[in-house]
Amino acid sequence: MSARIAAVDYYLPESVLSNEDLAAQFPEWSVEKIASKTGIHRRHISGPDEFSSDLATAAGRRLFEGRDIDPASIEYLIVCTQSPDYYLPSTACIVQERLGLPTSTGATDITLGCSGYIYALGLAKGLIESGQVSNVLVITADTYTKFINPLDKSVRTIFGDGAAATLVADDGNAESISGITYGTNGAGAKSLIVPHGGLRAGEGLQPKSDVTARALESTGYDLYMDGPDIFNFTLDVVPSSVDAILAKAGLTGEDIDLYVFHQANAFMLEHLRKKLGVPAEKFFVALADFGNTVSSTIPIALTEAERQGVLKPGMRVMLLGFGVGLSWGGFVATW
Incomplete structure (x- = not known):
């Protein structure tokens, strides 16, 4: 199977x-x-x-x-x-x-x-x-x-x-999903957190999330994100993850027809694309009309790539997600 x-x-x-x-x-x-x-x-x-x-x-x-x-x-x-x-x-x-x-x-x-x-x-x-x-x-x-x-x-x-x-x-x-790799760094849990609404107050994990320090009046949840921490984490783990996925799948970068990553923001994605040396035509971005929809960014982008004729049957596409947790993972799928 x-x-x-x-x-x-x-x-x-x-x-x-x-x-x-x-x-x-x-x-x-x-x-x-x-x-x-x-x-x-x-x-x-x-x-x-x-x-x-x-x-x-x-x-x-x-x-x-x-x-x-x-x-x-x-x-x-x-x-x-x-x-x-x-x-x-x-x-x-x-x-x-x-x-x-x-x-x-x-x-x-x-x-x-x-x-x-x-x-x-x-x-x-x-x-x-x-x-x-x-x-x-x-x-x-x-x-x-x-x-x-x-x-x-x-x-x-x-x-x-x-x-x-x-x-x-x-x-x-033949295997259609290959090269799956995962990663976790819980030391970065404080980088993206909803400090209120759960059973434990989040200020103990991330003092910067305190609404008073942020000059906000609490609404009961008050999501906090340390943007620079997330950005640096992404630039660190994504290139090594790409290498690990390719190695596990027995492929090279030339074998990949399309890259669809978590659609965090365009600034971050462009930095990653350049760092990886991926041509723009092989790096799909679809967030202008959606924003960062967290767990749904990759499947939304896949749907759009297919509808636009960018993603076609038989193509190898690398999917890679990264962010809150801190957590990451990816694989290669044959479409």
């Missing part, structure tokens, strides 16, 4: 936060400045009564309808989210019922952010190739904007909400 990415699609909330909206609220930041720093022009924002399970369900339905997939055929569901509706029950159980998946379907959550898509597909591959199931529905869904203090312009310009659904199925042929 050999797992492959059989289909992918995504869903975005209707509400949009544009650079013009942000510039009106923060006059010291022009539209041009926001776009030049992030490469993002607009991002979709979940409504007050719209949560991760809603986005996940909508993404799953869009995949089923667009690819003529019978919900009754799904054998396992993985939902990757760091913004669950509840501490318990798991979001996957809620989505299983809403999508009309059989009660024989396995369903579980994993809580990872920017690397979550890679980890979820790695788990799906293991489930399939160990013979437990023949297909897995992987859904990534996050509503990070609900964590963001509205006066924290540094992160409001970056993050958007969204969800993506991917069907991973038994190919029965």
Whole structure:
């Protein structure tokens, strides 16, 4: 048995936060400045009564309808989210019922952010190739904007909400997902944190996240990101990860037709592209109209690359996620 990415699609909330909206609220930041720093022009924002399970369900339905997939055929569901509706029950159980998946379907959550898509597909591959199931529905869904203090312009310009659904199925042929590598550095957990809303106060892990020190009035979550730390971490681990993936897959950089990385921001991605020496035409970026949707950036970019005719059947694409945790992972997929 050999797992492959059989289909992918995504869903975005209707509400949009544009650079013009942000510039009106923060006059010291022009539209041009926001776009030049992030490469993002607009991002979709979940409504007050719209949560991760809603986005996940909508993404799953869009995949089923667009690819003529019978919900009754799904054998396992993985939902990757760091913004669950509840501490318990798991979001996957809620989505299983809403999508009309059989009660024989396995369903579980994993809580990872920017690397979550890679980890979820790695788990799906293991489930399939160990013979437990023949297909897995992987859904990534996050509503990070609900964590963001509205006066924290540094992160409001970056993050958007969204969800993506991917069907991973038994190919029965040659290995379609290869060279999987993972990495974790929990010493960097303090670099990106939601300090409030959980069972433990986050100031103990990251004193800089204290809202008083940030001149903010708490909204109950107050996401904090140390941008320079994240940037330096990325420049450090991504090149070595690319080398490790290629070595494990038995490939060279010339064998890769397209690179699709976590869509953090355009500034970071361009630095990585140049550092890796990847030609611009082989390095796909799709975040101008989406923002950083955390676990969903890679599947959204894959969908866009396919729709635009950039990603075609038979191509080898390297996927690599990195960020909150600190955590990273990647592999090569034959499309």
